[in-house]
Every structure is written in structure tokens, then in C-alpha cells.
Amino acid sequence: MKTDINYDQLVDMECRRQESNRKVQMYYRCLIAMATGLSVLLTAVALYSILTPNVFSEYPAPNINLPLPKVEACSDPCKIVLVESIPEGLQFNSSTAHPSIFRAWMSLMDEARISLDVASFYWTLTNKDTHTHEETANQGEAVLQKLAELSGKLSVRIAVNTPQESQPQDDLRLLSDSGADIRKVNMRELTSGVLHTKFWVVDKKHIYIGSANMDWRSLTQVKELGAVVYNCSCLATDLGKIFEAYWFLGESKSIPSPWPVSFSTLYNKDTPLQLPLNNTPSDVYLSSSPPSFCAAGRTPDLQSILSVMEDAQSFIYIAVMNYLPTMEFSHPKRYWADIDTQLRRVAYEKRIKVRLLISCWGSTQPIMFPFLKSLALVYDPKSKLDIQVRLFVVPATPKQKEIPFARVNHNKYMVTDKIAYIGTSNWSGDYFVSTAGSALVVNQTASQSQEPTVQSQLRDVFERDWNSDYSTPLTQHSNLRDFC
Ligand SMILES: *[C@@H]1O[C@H](CO)[C@@H](O)[C@H](O)[C@H]1NC(C)=O
Ligand SMILES: *[C@@H]1O[C@H](CO)[C@@H](O)[C@H](O)[C@H]1NC(C)=O
Ligand SMILES: *[C@@H]1O[C@H](CO)[C@@H](O)[C@H](O)[C@H]1NC(C)=O
Ligand SMILES: *[C@@H]1O[C@H](CO)[C@@H](O)[C@H](O)[C@H]1NC(C)=O
Numbered sequence: 001m002k003t004d005i006n007y008d009q010l011v012d013m014e015c016r017r018q019e020s021n022r023k024v025q026m027y028y029r030c031l032i033a034m035a036t037g038l039s040v041l042l043t044a045v046a047l048y049s050i051l052t053p054n055v056f057s058e059y060p061a062p063n064i065n066l067p068l069p070k071v072e073a074c075s076d077p078c079k080i081v082l083v084e085s086i087p088e089g090l091q092f093n094s095s096t097a098h099p100s101i102f103r104a105w106m107s108l109m110d111e112a113r114i115s116l117d118v119a120s121f122y123w124t125l126t127n128k129d130t131h132t133h134e135e136t137a138n139q140g141e142a143v144l145q146k147l148a149e150l151s152g153k154l155s156v157r158i159a160v161n162t163p164q165e166s167q168p169q170d171d172l173r174l175l176s177d178s179g180a181d182i183r184k185v186n187m188r189e190l191t192s193g194v195l196h197t198k199f200w201v202v203d204k205k206h207i208y209i210g211s212a213n214m215d216w217r218s219l220t221q222v223k224e225l226g227a228v229v230y231n232c233s234c235l236a237t238d239l240g241k242i243f244e245a246y247w248f249l250g251e252s253k254s255i256p257s258p259w260p261v262s263f264s265t266l267y268n269k270d271t272p273l274q275l276p277l278n279n280t281p282s283d284v285y286l287s288s289s290p291p292s293f294c295a296a297g298r299t300p301d302l303q304s305i306l307s308v309m310e311d312a313q314s315f316i317y318i319a320v321m322n323y324l325p326t327m328e329f330s331h332p333k334r335y336w337a338d339i340d341t342q343l344r345r346v347a348y349e350k351r352i353k354v355r356l357l358i359s360c361w362g363s364t365q366p367i368m369f370p371f372l373k374s375l376a377l378v379y380d381p382k383s384k385l386d387i388q389v390r391l392f393v394v395p396a397t398p399k400q401k402e403i404p405f406a407r408v409n410h411n412k413y414m415v416t417d418k419i420a421y422i423g424t425s426n427w428s429g430d431y432f433v434s435t436a437g438s439a440l441v442v443n444q445t446a447s448q449s450q451e452p453t454v455q456s457q458l459r460d461v462f463e464r465d466w467n468s469d470y471s472t473p474l475t476q477h478s479n480l481r482d483f484c
Contacts, residue, residue, distance in 0.1 A: 090394060120213070125171050125216050132404075223410060227440055235284060263295035265286075284443070314352065317459065322359070322364075343387065356375065376475070411465075424437045
């Protein structure tokens, strides 16, 4: 490539020789020359923007001559463990089982030496909070007690969605009195959403992320799934940046745009963090929503979901509590089909087998069913269309039925033939547009190890649930009342 001459010269040289009678040939040469010139120009622009990353932001570069931050491989001995809450009384005919979220939280608190940061939606860890008298609240109460003890000893910071008047705040008061730092994030004012994220960062070294709220029911009466990653500073530091954004917003009336560089990340869907996870080389990143909370480099949660779907080669299994191609909470009503369209598209274009395991309980909105039935109609073995939907019901004894907002499958994950995605969001538009959430995305396709990958463990969880007696195929005749 002639890189020593500029774009204008190239175009001139090739284009101005009009006298030639081989005009057609010239025309192509001319095009090639222009393309070459253009690529030289683009390369120059790209190099310029890489070398001066702050050129497009209003923050001046601290020092242009500093070496660029390199996307370095991480050598932390990261260990990931899937964790679950299985509601009291649920039994699976399956060997697939994982440590409880309760155990995981207790072990994280045992490990904590310096700091514990918790991103949370709301706090109801005791019977008092929920006006109940349930023995199974004991795990939540133990978590709260231990957290209160730690709050006096090390730095405990809690970011929580600004509670409404009606919401219990005893737990937060206890923790604050015990020494924890608490910031309320007024999502309603910031984005008209809520802070729905649920994760922990311990000593900037271990993390928990998943569906469980800081609610005693999330430990014993609601079905939850999450992941704990131990000894993994690289990843914990990155999740710490998402926490710092919430922490910042706890004291801010507006969302920075752009976010200061300290919130930005090098790790995203295009350049994931490379680390050994359970001794297996892995590509990992954290996504975040809403997009306005994403500093430079961060993949928005929706883009993460769409790209994981795009990347699938044979199947996409999804277990979420709510699935709606709408903005659930917007007035006037709005249709929002980004995820729905992607599922139909990959089912059609790539013949991907799609399975949705959706929850069904007393509070399920009936409007979910026509949309799910519509998805389930995309099924025709002859045309290799294969979308199937099942409803998961957590049964309840009369006594368990009295526990408010319990006995439901609250999982929020997706597993494809390649990727494990563990999130904190319900799947409707609001959660990707205005609500704060985040997800851990793990790619171990390069694994040669004997150890089961996160993807295979998550697939086993999905298959256990999908094939259990607790799930029922959704057909065109299914009547919501018969199920939930
Ligand atoms: C984390 O690392 C420490 C120190 O090397 C080790 O003792 C501990 O077992 C590790 N934790 C896990 C869960 O692997
Ligand atoms: C998920 O959706 C349900 C139903 O709309 C809602 O009540 C709940 O607050 C959402 N968030 C949680 C806790 O998963
Ligand atoms: C997963 O990792 C493999 C190899 O490391 C890579 O080729 C592939 O593009 C990755 N997939 C995704 C969705 O990140
Ligand atoms: C487990 O298997 C037994 C015997 O086949 C069956 O009666 C029961 O319903 C199954 N339970 C679940 C949750 O699948």
C-alpha cells in the first residue's frame, strides 16, 4: 500500500489520466485508488483516536505521553461457584445442585477483611420487616446480624434504591447505626426507574451477583440464582466501578455525561477480561444498564444480551421471571421488542433452538401470556423453527401461600451453547432503558479442562428445571388461571 502519499495525491494520480482510452479499466483502478486512499485516511483517524483517547471527551487527557493502559491478562486464581436458593419444599429428581446463596453470603462475610460494598434494591431481611412469623426467615436474620457486626469493624457501604415511605427501613437503620455507610439512589428522579441491581464486592477481591434481593424470602422462599467469584481482583475491581457509579449517584442530582474516566473500563463484549476461572482460560465481562450509567467502554446490558444471542450456534435457554416485549411501567403504553425480535430472528435465520422458562405466580400479569403464546407459535419442525415456552410454578402449601410475594422462580439468566449470562434484570423494556441492573457474562469456549464450565453447569440447572414437574409447556390453549 502506498502509504507515503496522501489521499488527494492518490486520487489525482489515478483519476486524472483521462486521456487513456481504456476507460472502464481506469474506472476500477480509480475506485481502488480511492478506497486505498480512504483506508489510509481511516487508519490515520483510528490511530489518532486510539493514541489520544480523550480527544472526543471534554475531559483533558492527564498526560498524552503516558503509556496506554494495556488490556492485560489477569492472573488471579479466580474461582467461580454458581449458587442457588431453592424454596423450602422444592425437590428435583436431579443430581444438579449448587451451594446456597445463604452459605455464599455468609462465606463472603467470613472472608471480608477491609471492605464490603452492596448494591441493592430494597431490604427486608427479617420477619419484622414482612410482618410474618416464619421460621425460614432465620437465614435472612442471620445475614443481617452478621452484616451489622461487620459494619462496626470494616468499611461497609450500601447503595440502595431510595425507599418509598411505605417500605420498611429497619434493616438500613440498624446497619447505619452499626457503622455502615448508606446512600440512597434516587432512581425515580434520575431515570424514572429503580436501582434493581443485586451484587456484592468484598475487599475488591470477591464478588456475588445474581437475582436474590436483600430479602429473607430470597434465601428460603423464592427460587434464585447467582454466581460468586472468589479471589478475582481483576473482576472485582471492574464491578467496583459499577458500584462507584451508584455510590456517586447517591449524592448527585444528575447523571454525568460523559462519566469521568475513573468509571470507564477496558473490559466489554469486544475486549473481555481474560482470566483463569476454575483453572480454565475464560473471557469475562460485566454489562450494566441503563445505558446512561455506562461509562466509556462498558457494554450496556441490552447489547450484551443481543450479542450473546447473536453468537449462539445451536441453542439459547432463558430463565427469567418476567418476559414482556413492552415497556412494562410506561404511560402511555409502549411496545419494545428488541429482545423479542432478536429471538425470532435467530430462530428463523440460524435455526437456533430457543427455550424460555418463565415464572408464573399470583402476581403474574396476564398480559405476558399473549406475547409468550405468540413466541411459542414460532414452532414448526418441518421448517426447523423451534421456539418453546414453559411456565415454572413454585408450589405452595396453604401456610406458604400466606407469605407475601414469595414462592416464585426469580431467576434471571441465559445460557447458550457458548456463553453463560447471569443477570439481575427482569426482561421487559424498562429494565434496559431506565432501571439499573448488571450482568456477568462468561465465555469458556476455549476450555480444554476436565472441570465443567460455567456454561455447562448453567445448562444443567436449566435442563433440571425445564424437565421438572414444576414446569408446564405453554400452549395456545393454556389458561393462566389453571397455572398460577
Ligand atoms: C482464595 O485464595 C486463598 C489464598 O490463596 C485460599 O486460601 C482460598 O482457598 C481461596 N478461596 C477460594 C474459594 O478458592
Ligand atoms: C420484577 O418484576 C416484578 C413484576 O413486575 C416486580 O414486582 C419486581 O419488582 C421486579 N423486580 C424484581 C425484584 O425482580
Ligand atoms: C468466546 O471466546 C472465544 C475464544 O476465546 C472467541 O473466539 C469468541 O468470539 C468468544 N465469544 C463471545 C461471544 O465472546
Ligand atoms: C420426581 O420423580 C418422581 C417419581 O418419578 C415423581 O413422582 C415426582 O413428581 C418427580 N418430582 C419432580 C419435581 O420432578
